[in-house]
Amino acid sequence: MASPRSAFGALVRAWRDRLAPADAGFTVTDGRRAPGLRREELAQLAGLSVDYVLRLEQGRARNPSAQVVGALARALQLSRAERDQLYRSAGLLAPQDGTVNTHVPAGIQRLAARLGDVPIGVFSADWTLVWWNTMWSAVFGDAAAVPPAERNLARALFGHGLAHAAMLPVRSERGPDAFEASIVADLKDAVSRYPGDVQLDRLVRELRDGSDAFAHYWATQTTAAQHTTDRKTIRHPVIGDLRLDCDVLVVPGADLRMVTYTAATGSSDAGKLDLLRVTGARTAIALP
Structure with missing residues (x-):
C-alpha cells in the first residue's frame, strides 16, 4: 500500500x-x-x-x-x-465551507492564460492574490518572490512586511484616498459574509492594531464603497509612469475578482506595455 x-x-x-x-x-x-x-x-x-x-x-x-x-x-x-x-x-483538512475561497476554476485560468497580452491577477474575497499571468509579473513584479501570507493587497497597503515595502506607487483618478478606502470596504463586506473565517479575522485584527489609517477607514467606510473600475497611474521603476484602465471582473459562483489592466490602442501607455511584454521586466513586487 x-x-x-x-x-x-x-x-x-x-x-x-x-x-x-x-x-x-x-x-x-x-x-x-x-x-x-x-x-x-x-x-x-x-x-x-x-x-x-x-x-x-x-x-x-x-x-x-x-x-x-x-x-x-x-x-x-x-x-x-x-x-x-x-x-x-497531504494529511490536511480540505478548505471548509464558510471560509474565503482561494480555488481558481480551471476555466478561469484557461481564459486568463489566453489573454496573455493583458496583465491579469486573480484575487480572493479578502484581496489575496491567488493567480497571476506573465504580464502581471512584468508590470508589478513576480509575486512568487513574496511569501504566500504577504500576497495580500490590504497587507501591501497597510502592513509593514515585504509586500508593503516593495509595493509600487499607485495613484487613483478617483482621489488620493479612494483606492485604500475601497479595499477596506471590500474587507468589511468579506467579514460580513465569512464571519467564521479565522485567517480573515486575524488579518483584520492585525491591520486594525497595526495601522492607524486602516483603523480609520474601518470605522468610517461602508461596503457601498467597494473597489470597482478605475484608472490608475503606476510608477514603474524601469519605464516610468503607466496610466492604465483597471477593471475588476467578478467570477460568479467562486467569489473571486479578476483584475485586468489595459491601455487604449496606439497610446504611449500601450507602447510601454508592449515594451514590457517583449522585455519581461520583472524588477518590482506589487499587488495593486
Missing part, C-alpha cells in the same frame, strides 16, 4: 502530466516530448522551487503546508473534488 507521501507525489505527477501547457499559458514548441507540464513549469506556476516540486513528487519532502497544497491545486487546475483529495493525501 502506498504511503501518504508517495500517494501525494503520484497525484501531483499524474495531474501534471494531464495538464496541457497551452491551457496553463505556456507556448508549445515542436521539440516538446511530453504532453503535460514540465516540472519547472509547475514550479513556476505554483511559486515553488523546482527542487521542492521534485522532492514532493518523489515523496522526499514531508508535510507540505496548506499554502503549498493550495498553490499546487491552482497550478494544476484541479476541480474542487480533486483539490480536496490532494489536501487529504
